[in-house]
Amino acid sequence: MGVGIEVTGLNAWYGTNHTLQDINLNMPANHATALIGPSGCGKSTFVRCLNRMHETNPIARVTGTVRIGDLDIYKDTKPVEIRRRVGMVFQRPNPFPTMSIYDNVAAGLKLNGYSNRRALDEIVERSLKNSALWDEVKDDLRKKSGASLSGGQQQRLCIARALAVDPEVLLMDEPASALDPVSTSKIEDLIFQLKSQYTIVIVTHNMQQAARVAEKTGFFLNGRMVEFDSTHKIFTNPSDKRTEDYITGRFG
Amino acid sequence: MTDGLASGLAVLSTLLVIAPLVAIFVYLIYKGAVSLNLDFFTHNPVPVGELGGGMANAIVGSAILLGVGSLIGVPVGISGGIFLAEFGRGSRLATAIRFTADVLNGVPSIVMGIAIYALIVVPQNHFSALSGGVALGIMMIPTVCRTTEEMLLMVPHAVREAALALGVPNWRSVMAITVKTASPGIITGCMLAFARVAGETAPLIFTALGNSNWSTNLNQPIAALPLQIYVYALSPYDEWHRLAWAGALVLIVLIVLAVSLVRYVTSRGVLKGAS
Numbered sequence: 079m080g081v082g083i084e085v086t087g088l089n090a091w092y093g094t095n096h097t098l099q100d101i102n103l104n105m106p107a108n109h110a111t112a113l114i115g116p117s118g119c120g121k122s123t124f125v126r127c128l129n130r131m132h133e134t135n136p137i138a139r140v141t142g143t144v145r146i147g148d149l150d151i152y153k154d155t156k157p158v159e160i161r162r163r164v165g166m167v168f169q170r171p172n173p174f175p176t177m178s179i180y181d182n183v184a185a186g187l188k189l190n191g192y193s194n195r196r197a198l199d200e201i202v203e204r205s206l207k208n209s210a211l212w213d214e215v216k217d218d219l220r221k222k223s224g225a226s227l228s229g230g231q232q233q234r235l236c237i238a239r240a241l242a243v244d245p246e247v248l249l250m251d252e253p254a255s256a257l258d259p260v261s262t263s264k265i266e267d268l269i270f271q272l273k274s275q276y277t278i279v280i281v282t283h284n285m286q287q288a289a290r291v292a293e294k295t296g297f298f299l300n301g302r303m304v305e306f307d308s309t310h311k312i313f314t315n316p317s318d319k320r321t322e323d324y325i326t327g328r329f330g
Numbered sequence: 331m332t333d334g335l336a337s338g339l340a341v342l343s344t345l346l347v348i349a350p351l352v353a354i355f356v357y358l359i360y361k362g363a364v365s366l367n368l369d370f371f372t373h374n375p376v377p378v379g380e381l382g383g384g385m386a387n388a389i390v391g392s393a394i395l396l397g398v399g400s401l402i403g404v405p406v407g408i409s410g411g412i413f414l415a416e417f418g419r420g421s422r423l424a425t426a427i428r429f430t431a432d433v434l435n436g437v438p439s440i441v442m443g444i445a446i447y448a449l450i451v452v453p454q455n456h457f458s459a460l461s462g463g464v465a466l467g468i469m470m471i472p473t474v475c476r477t478t479e480e481m482l483l484m485v486p487h488a489v490r491e492a493a494l495a496l497g498v499p500n501w502r503s504v505m506a507i508t509v510k511t512a513s514p515g516i517i518t519g520c521m522l523a524f525a526r527v528a529g530e531t532a533p534l535i536f537t538a539l540g541n542s543n544w545s546t547n548l549n550q551p552i553a554a555l556p557l558q559i560y561v562y563a564l565s566p567y568d569e570w571h572r573l574a575w576a577g578a579l580v581l582i583v584l585i586v587l588a589v590s591l592v593r594y595v596t597s598r599g600v601l602k603g604a605s
Contacts, residue, residue, distance in 0.1 A: 134494055136420075162497030172488035176511050186496035189506050236492070243496055 080108040080277030081147030081246045083128065088142035090123050090132055097123045099301045101142070105294065110269055110278040112288035112309065115298035116324070121281045124298065125249045128279065129164040130157040146247060162190070165240030165276075169252040171232030173224030173239070179206075179215050182224040182235055186243040201242050208275075209238035210268050230261025237268065241276075248272065250280040254287065266291050285325055289313055297321045355582070362579030365572040370580070375542050375558070378567055385577050387544045389584070391459070391553040394546060395538060396528055398463025403470025403527075404520050410471065411478020411516070416504045428479075435472035440532040442469055447536035459545075459552035462538025466530060470523040477519025481512040517596050521589045528585050531556040555581045 083105040090098035098120045105111040113121040126132040127140055130151060144151045151160045173182050181188070183202045192198070202219070206212040211234040215222070224235055233253060240248060250269070254262040269278055269291045282288050288295050289309055296306040297318075305312065305321045316322045323329055369384045376383030410427060418424035442465050450461040485508050493503035509516070534540070539551035540561065546552075555577055562574035 129495060131491065131495055134491070158497045158499050160497075161495055166495040168488060168491065168495075170488060172486070172492045174489060174492065174507055174511070176513070185493070185507075186498065189493070189496070189498040189502055239492075239496070 079246065080273075080275065082107040083247065083277065083279070084143075084145040085128075086143040086145075088124070088127060088144065089140070090120070090127055091139040092123075092135065093137045097301050098127070101303050103296060103303060103306055105277065105279060107277050108273060108275070109294060110273050110280060110292040111294040111296065112292035113279065113281045113296050113298060114283070114285060114288050114324070115304075116329070117283075119298040120301040121296075121298045122251050125166075125251055125279055125281055128247070128249055129161050129166055131161070131166065133157065162186070162243050163245050164247040164249060165243065165245035166249045167233070167236050167240055167251065167253045170256050171229055171236050173227070173232050173235050175223065175225040177224055178220045179222055179224055179227070179235060180219040183238045183242050185239060190243075202238075205238040205242040206235075208241050208272065209234045210264060210271075211235060211238055228261075230257050230264060233257060233261065233265060234268070237265075241272075246277065248276045248278050250278065252281050252283060255283060262287075285313070297324060299324070358575065358579045358582060361572075361575035362577075365576035366579065370573075370576055374544055375573075378565075378570070381569065383573070385553075385555065385558055385573070385580070387541065388553040388555045388558040388577065389580065390544075390546065391538070391541065392528065392555045392581070392584075394459055394548070394552060395462045395466055395534070395554055396524065398460065398548070399466030399470055399527055400520075400524060402464060402467025403474055403523060406467075407471045407474025407520070407523070408478050408516060410475040411482065412504065412509065414475070414479040415482035416508065428476075431472040431475045434468070435476070438532075439469060439530050440535075443533035443536040446533065451537060456549070457537060457539035457551040458549050459538055460548040462534045462552065462554065463548075465533040465537050466527040469527050469530065469533060470520075473523035473526065474516075474519050477522065478512075478516050481515030481519065482508055484515070485511045513596070517592065521592060525585050525589060528588075529556055529581060531560050535560075555584075 083103075085101055085103040088098055088101040089096070101124060113124065115121050123132060128144060128146070128151075132138050132140055140152065146160070146164060149155055149160070149163075174185060177185060180202055183205050184198050187198060187201065203212065206215065211231060214231060215227070224232065227235060233256075237253075254265045257265065266287060269280065272278060280288075280292065292309050294306065295309040295312040297304045297312065297316075297320075299320055305316055305318045307317070312321060313325060316325065369382055371384060371389065372386050373382065373384035374387045375385065410431065414424050414428055418427070446461050446465040446468070450464060451457055454461070489511060490503060490508060493507040494500065498507075534554050534557050538554055538557065540557040541551045541553040559574045559577040559581070562570040562577065565571070
């Protein structure tokens, strides 16, 4: 089941560049939250702070509190543990090129020492079904490499890989921006279904996409969160002038 | 027209690159093949004046020397490369290691021979296969180390991030994902180093010394193909000259076979379609 995310006073830096400034935000469990805003506004940095990937860059720094479920992720736990509970899907599909489809999905479990074969088989099948890829790949799970799939299939493979470790939250950083319209709509359908089991945070440049998949939307600008509200309100009657300017296409 | 000219030049350059290799190979076969027979592979050298004899001891000796060399050069070189690319990136230690490796790469092989002579042969008071293997191994390290580093750095950042985002600890991600992804290139680097030292003579003169008898003892002087070729080619006897040509041919063929074998064995595990 998904859990809620509570962000309080979050600041992030790359070197001396203050990329996120005092973000406060509550994202409800088992809902999809969309983050929109022009390029460089800090929304990708924000999601990378939710699974402590931001700090993998040696010049990066974070302050503030992020609670995921009952866990204060910067206090109570190590980065590797939080990353198992908070899955991530990246902008460009990044399957492990030397691994088969099966091994790609099983990678997170296998590399953390999980080796029960029968259970792995079940998890791989379930994850691929959940990511709507099973029917397309079930016959060559071990024969084909993850890199041999099409871009859209690769992205669904990456979603399956993230689901296989059974996370509570799924972060998606522009998951469809490198895909064609058909693959994009498959990913969107998928997000819609996955909401019942996971809390989803999705960064997107595509405002229709945000409107289609998310109940809540946050608008980021220059490292600050300008407005956070129900998606309907943001797109029909935003409270802030800057949000209105952005969604009506006056800038960004 | 210009396209035609460009591809014409490219073809010409390719031919220029291949020509010396083909010439050497053809000449070796022409000179060496006549002296090749079963005895060459099964017999040890015979004294001057007697006909026949072979280089069985030198073939086995070279295999042992290269085995010892690879046992040292490959693990040390790969570990060093992994450190440079993954754990020590940007650190002072890494800069120092990289510099040392590059300098080591430029050390003439005869100097390597003298160094090992001073460090191992003199204290032990005898020449040995072990010291020869150590000399070859140390000569392999810089090539293996730097190619490993370069190949690891070519693994896309996205692949590393994918592993980290799954909650895989960094060291595990490096070993299981990054190194595995780079392994075809790393293996090529090892093969390159192997092929390079397989033909080395100078570092063996002061260490393995050579041996006209059968020996597989790591503590005794041992024969090696390049040494045997060197001795035979400089001798005044026609029969030995012929054997030297045959030895050179066998050396090259064995290197090609060893490299192909390793490539074949290691490529079977890697999935087709992986880039």
